[in-house]
Amino acid sequence: MIQTSGNSMTTLTQDALVEQLSAIVGADKVRTDADSLETFGKDWTKIYPPKPSAIVFPKTTQQVADIVKFANAQNVALVPSGGRTGLSAGAVAANGEVVVAFDYMNQISDFNATDRTVKCGAGVITEQLQTFAEEHDLFYPVDFASAGSSQIGGNISTNAGGIKVIRWGMTRDWVAGMTVVTGEGEILELNKDLMKNNTGYDMRQLFIGGEGTLGFVTEATMRLTRTPKNLTVLVLGIPELDDVMKVLSQFQSTMDLTAFEFFSDKAMQKVLARGDVPAPFETSTDFYALIEFEAVTDADMDQAMVQFEKCMEEGWVVDGVISQSETQAANLWRLREDISETISEWTPYKNDISVVVSKVPPFLRDIDEIVTREYPDFEIIWFGHIGDGNLHLNILKPDDLAKEEFFERCGKVSTWVFEIVEKYQGSVSAEHGVGMTKKPYLEYTRSAAEIAYMRAVKKVFDPNNIMNPGKLIDA
Numbered sequence: 001m002i003q004t005s006g007n008s009m010t011t012l013t014q015d016a017l018v019e020q021l022s023a024i025v026g027a028d029k030v031r032t033d034a035d036s037l038e039t040f041g042k043d044w045t046k047i048y049p050p051k052p053s054a055i056v057f058p059k060t061t062q063q064v065a066d067i068v069k070f071a072n073a074q075n076v077a078l079v080p081s082g083g084r085t086g087l088s089a090g091a092v093a094a095n096g097e098v099v100v101a102f103d104y105m106n107q108i109s110d111f112n113a114t115d116r117t118v119k120c121g122a123g124v125i126t127e128q129l130q131t132f133a134e135e136h137d138l139f140y141p142v143d144f145a146s147a148g149s150s151q152i153g154g155n156i157s158t159n160a161g162g163i164k165v166i167r168w169g170m171t172r173d174w175v176a177g178m179t180v181v182t183g184e185g186e187i188l189e190l191n192k193d194l195m196k197n198n199t200g201y202d203m204r205q206l207f208i209g210g211e212g213t214l215g216f217v218t219e220a221t222m223r224l225t226r227t228p229k230n231l232t233v234l235v236l237g238i239p240e241l242d243d244v245m246k247v248l249s250q251f252q253s254t255m256d257l258t259a260f261e262f263f264s265d266k267a268m269q270k271v272l273a274r275g276d277v278p279a280p281f282e283t284s285t286d287f288y289a290l291i292e293f294e295a296v297t298d299a300d301m302d303q304a305m306v307q308f309e310k311c312m313e314e315g316w317v318v319d320g321v322i323s324q325s326e327t328q329a330a331n332l333w334r335l336r337e338d339i340s341e342t343i344s345e346w347t348p349y350k351n352d353i354s355v356v357v358s359k360v361p362p363f364l365r366d367i368d369e370i371v372t373r374e375y376p377d378f379e380i381i382w383f384g385h386i387g388d389g390n391l392h393l394n395i396l397k398p399d400d401l402a403k404e405e406f407f408e409r410c411g412k413v414s415t416w417v418f419e420i421v422e423k424y425q426g427s428v429s430a431e432h433g434v435g436m437t438k439k440p441y442l443e444y445t446r447s448a449a450e451i452a453y454m455r456a457v458k459k460v461f462d463p464n465n466i467m468n469p470g471k472l473i474d475a
């Protein structure tokens, strides 16, 4: 079993633990059955076996604060749990921790049309917020394949990104204000939903992407925006990896894109093999770009055609298709969005790396060279949000190789991959967070001084190392 460095130091028996938690939330909101422990003790990573001691379901911020105070008094480690769709083992309870699940804090309230804001409990599902926005003729733009199960609290704690970052940014950009419970059980109301508030440190930003290590988000006021018009999707066949960024520059020279994604033919073939969506066109190329834009007037459509033709003339693109309806657009999106779930069958080793957009071509070349050399017998799947510099590199486990050996071999190569990330001043985790899987590699992106300050901040908000210990940094 892979060792984790979380701590659970309580001397309470499980019965005593359940009794005291029940006194806070009610007996029907504490679970210790095997199914619940297995389900709520892990996220989408398949590396660490879950081993929580109990799952507790608070319904209010005050209950969360009471749980944290109890945890401090009894030395019980807490792990927050949202939709459990994380890919870095940020919400895994592998060391007897108590899992705090936010499923019952799923109310949407206080919609304000003037401010274009709405209050969400931490357990509101991303899609629930998207639908709510739609019903009010507005739009919540942060989107990704797991929007049907991920929760707002988890999105904030991991600063979730996704497929529209090039146009609308990350979750961080949509949090107007939030309520958090710190590691000492203090309730903080951060930013009061203000657009402008220059009164010193913006503590929201510490909790956004903080992975629950400083405190737990219990409620947040999210911003909404105008609904984009007639989102139209182009998929282009691109034979050379190097040309993908030329295509991006060409389109961006005259258009504001809402997405620019890429995927390899290997990735697409896996999705096509499931038989749910058709191939975009007959020509097969090693790479594809998916471009999305608002086609408000005929001139927008004409502009896309001009850029497409230019890319064909240059030889960067050899085939393409454009959506003529919402259904076609959705099917083209599935070619990209279904990749992660489709390849999960092969227990992939995941990298979620980024550099500034201008450095993507040499960065990609360097990494591709290393992984093709070092993994001659493994299948390598490239895809990602290349328009914002974020690449997903997945290495698939051969069927006949044991999981432990596979992850060990990948871990070694990761060090070389991350040396390249460091050389290009990139990030070892662009959007999936650090959790446990990327913690050993944090130093490739953050300096020793930064990590020391992070530890000091952790001590201020969570002096007893109760909140999601062993994730992001070791206390």
Ligand SMILES: O=C(O)CC[C@@H](O)C(=O)O
Binding pocket: 087, 144, 145, 162, 337, 340, 341, 350, 351, 384, 385, 392, 393, 394
């Ligand atoms: O599975 C992955 O590596 C990426 C998952 C997700 O961030 C995506 O962009 O599809």
Ligand SMILES: [Zn+2]
Binding pocket: 162, 384, 385, 392, 431
């Ligand atoms: Zn992604």
